[in-house]
Amino acid sequence: MRIVSTLNFIPDRSRPGLTTTAIGASDLQGAGGNWATVGRRSRGGRIGTLNVGTMTGKGREKEYMMERRKVDILCVQETRWKGSNARSIGAGFKLFYYGVDSKRNGVGVVLKEEFVRNVLEVKRVSDRVMSLKLEIEVVMLNIVSGYASQVGCELEEKERFWSESDEVIESNPTGERVVIGADFNRHVGEGNRGDEEVMGKFGVEERNLEGQMVVDFAKRMDMSVVNTYFQKREEHRVTYKSGGRSTQVDYILCRRDSLKEISDCKVVVGESVARQHRMVVCG
Numbered sequence: 001m002r003i004v005s006t007l008n009f010i011p012d013r014s015r016p017g018l019t020t021t022a023i024g025a026s027d028l029q030g031a032g033g034n035w036a037t038v039g040r041r042s043r044g045g046r047i048g049t050l051n052v053g054t055m056t057g058k059g060r061e062k063e064y065m066m067e068r069r070k071v072d073i074l075c076v077q078e079t080r081w082k083g084s085n086a087r088s089i090g091a092g093f094k095l096f097y098y099g100v101d102s103k104r105n106g107v108g109v110v111l112k113e114e115f116v117r118n119v120l121e122v123k124r125v126s127d128r129v130m131s132l133k134l135e136i137e138v139v140m141l142n143i144v145s146g147y148a149s150q151v152g153c154e155l156e157e158k159e160r161f162w163s164e165s166d167e168v169i170e171s172n173p174t175g176e177r178v179v180i181g182a183d184f185n186r187h188v189g190e191g192n193r194g195d196e197e198v199m200g201k202f203g204v205e206e207r208n209l210e211g212q213m214v215v216d217f218a219k220r221m222d223m224s225v226v227n228t229y230f231q232k233r234e235e236h237r238v239t240y241k242s243g244g245r246s247t248q249v250d251y252i253l254c255r256r257d258s259l260k261e262i263s264d265c266k267v268v269v270g271e272s273v274a275r276q277h278r279m280v281v282c283g
Contacts, residue, residue: 046283047143048268049075049181049252051240053275055095055108056080061273062110063091069268071281072112075145075181079106084124088113096132098124107145123171129164133172142172146182151210162217169221180223180253183277186210187247188225195219197256200229204237204248214251224259226252226282227267236266242276252282 048071052062055076066074076095082102089095092113099106105127111119118134125131131144146165149157165180172178189207192199198218203225207215218225227237227248239250252265265282273279 046071046281047073047075047179047181047252048279048281049077049145049183049250050274050279051077051147051183051250051277052273053078053277054080055089055097055106060090063089063093065271065273065279066093066110066112067091069271069279069281071279072115073143074110074279075143076108076110077106077145077147077183078104079108080104081106081108086116086122096122096130098127098130100127105147107147109143109145123168125164125168126160128161129168131168133176140173140176142176142178144168144178144180144182146180146184148182148184148186150185158213162213165217166220169223177258178223178255180251181280182253183250184211184214185249186214187249188214188228188251192228198223199225202231202237203228204234204246218253222256223253224256226254226259226262226265227280229259230265232266235269239267239278239280240276241278250277250280252280 046069048069055062079097079099080102081097081099084098086094086096089110093110094113094116095108095110097106097108107128107130109130109132111132115134118136120133120135123131128147128149129144131142134141134143144165146161148161169178187205187208188199188203188211189205190201190203192201195215198215214225217223237248238246239248240246254262262282265280268279268281271279
């Protein structure tokens with residue numbers, strides 16, 4: 001496969017405000033596997049999400065972790081890398097990222113190098129929301145990385161995150177696959193009474209007011225909170241541990257009509273790459 005044009009910023013004319021990086025490519029061909037299990041035929045690949053705390057100084061460790069866990073696409077949050085770029089980070093992986101401050105926020109998507117040629121466009125919306133569109137065989141797959149504002153942030157900042165997220169999801173045609181990997185900084189809670197159409201029963205703790213925003217977002221966008229559909233021991237549902245506190249704030253979402261294509265989703269334990277968060281993977 002040959003990349004016949006360089007990365008260029010162009011406006012997404014259908015959605016003002018979204019900065020789109022388009023990649024022109026010829027002879028696009030998929031590498032095998034469906035939307036949720038990219039590369040499964042050859043190596044059992046999966047899609048994941050992880051709040052990395054920072055990308056500085058631990059890039060190689062993160063990539064080795066992806067290789068060990070057979071994760072081909074990883075949404076990352078709190079990268080703390082300033083700028084808008086795509087760069088190889090070792091071990092056969094490439095990071096597409098966006099950030100405006102080297103001390104806070106920043107989001108990105110890490111791809112196995114073999115799938116970089118399948119990228120059609122990159123939308124770097126803000127240092128909390130970005131997305132990649134890939135063509136895998138005949139499937140259009142949109143990967144969204146999100147990092148929601150913390151509970152103590154100003155209301156305006158919180159509302160901006162949800163507005164940006166809504167706009168990104170709505171910009172993708174109905175027939176395309178959409179997967180969100182995000183640190184929502186919220187608890188959707190255990191149980192799903194009244195919300196069976198967007199989540200399962202297997203969250204953690206009680207839903208808080210902020211967690212209701214995640215559920216409402218899923219309803220608006222006709223999506224499912226994937227983590228909550230798979231019955232696991234609590235150790236494989238907890239995504240955040242700090243100071244004796246264990247909870248679930250990191251989630252993978254997909255469009256509801258695609259949920260049946262996912263055979264498993266769980267938290268990966270036993271890794272020390274990120275200080276407080278754990279990687280969530282689905283496939």
